[in-house]
Amino acid sequence: MTAVASFAHEDIRLIRAHSPDIIQQTWTNNRVEWGPSLDEETYYARERILASQEFTRDNKLQVWILVPKTFDSTKPQLDLILSAVETFERSGILASKDQGLKDVLSISVASVFTPAHYRGRGYASLMMKLLWREISNMKGVSFSFLYSDVGPTFYGRLGWTPKRSEEIIIPTAHTIQNSSSAAATDGDTSGEHNSMTVEKVTDSNLSELIAADAEQVRTLLKAQIETASPSKMFAVVTPEPTCVLWLHARARFAAQHILKLEQYQITEWGAKQGKSFVLWFHDLFKDQLFIIRWYLDPIEGDETARALIEAAQTEARKWKLSKVVMWNPDQSLVDLLQLEIKYRDSAIPSLGLVNSTLEPDNVEWVHNEKYSWC
Structure with missing residues (x-):
């Protein structure tokens, strides 16, 4: 040799x-x-x-x-x-x-x-x-x-x-309990079907949704810096439709040219209800639907959260995927789903300020979610 x-x-x-x-x-x-x-x-x-x-x-x-x-x-x-x-x-x-x-x-x-x-x-x-x-x-x-x-x-x-490196895994068969099912007797925790109808996110409304999300991000940042110490810095990767479309181009190629699935038309990219929404990515090789961006409006409650997660589960089942995965979820959603947060040892988000003397611990990555991964 x-x-x-x-x-x-x-x-x-x-x-x-x-x-x-x-x-x-x-x-x-x-x-x-x-x-x-x-x-x-x-x-x-x-x-x-x-x-x-x-x-x-x-x-x-x-x-x-x-x-x-x-x-x-x-x-x-x-x-x-x-x-x-x-x-x-x-x-x-x-x-x-x-x-x-x-x-x-x-x-x-x-x-x-x-x-x-x-x-x-x-x-x-x-x-x-x-x-x-x-x-x-x-x-x-x-x-x-x-x-x-x-x-x-x-x-x-x-x-x-x-930075923060957590995830939850939501099996497609996992039932999200509502207030009635949580109080059920005789061990019945099957839950009740959520009757809320959500709107699909497709090519026709994706750009409008993400533009609104970018404004929501700004509103959040303004609120955070009001109560933060002067030494605190917040960094966010601005939501934009092009990264979502890139991810879906990746998924479509996998479906059509690699897995050669008969049904390869990926047309639904998420679900929305009011100002709340979920965006996802079909990770077909790893048997999972990835939630790439999640937003629950503060005035909308558990019913909306259930409906959005159930929409993701439905999409995963349509593609015969066994689970839905979400990075760095809010604790309120974890409590609602009654699932365990796991720390992952791969795809660890890491961020650094350029030409800065600020201590790394004083830099918070806002919306540290999968949409930034592409």
Whole structure:
């Protein structure tokens, strides 16, 4: 077996990848981790579709590669891509008592991957250090975030501090008790059917709903900074329809081209009742419907919450999914569902302010939900 070259860290650099051949090579490398059951052409097709969405077009998605300083992008030695990472440009808001609300840019980080034969040499750590430096020099960028699958420590020492990482798993067969069922006798806890009718969220009303949600986020932030200490900072990834559409493009490709389901038309993206709503994502490979965004208006109560969760359960059953998963739920919803909060050791949300001296513990990630993951 040919020995793999090793490079001193001072002889390595991080560069943007523009060439389709180089970008495709990063897909070839990471397919072993994120698409091992797919043939190369299917995997490439999925990545091309995802890269062509409004969410990722116009340089919102950038691919970075760690390479030797001698690497020539015009005549690249593709086997010398030591590690790679993707970044996405996202709209965000920072809020504090002193500064009020400020619209900013944020950078989400994804697809960190080092080929197996290059591991154990500190390349991934070096790449993330260099990437943090690049992000810090980007005009208008105020924070960055990612989701760690290697625990809280690795990225925590490189600028991205782990934040709340909880979830609940709602089986599709789980019955949500109402006040009548909770008082039932003889062990009858089957509950009663919720008769509230919810409105479907589809392509026709998604943008309007998310625009209203973005205003609701601002209202929440204004209320939070009024009672917060001056040293407290709140960060939020602004809700926008493009990230939801990206997630659904991913689900549709999986349904149609990978699983080859006869019924692959995913047309319902959530449910709403009054100002309250739930948005979801069909995670078909992991047998789950993911709640990506949840909002319950303060004046709407348990009946609305039940109706929205039951709508998600119904959608999951339609696709033969066994569970509904939700990140970082409110305690009131957990109590209503009578389920246990679990701490997860993967997809750990991690966030860091750029060019800031504020202590990480004084930064709160608002609406730390799945919609930011895309």
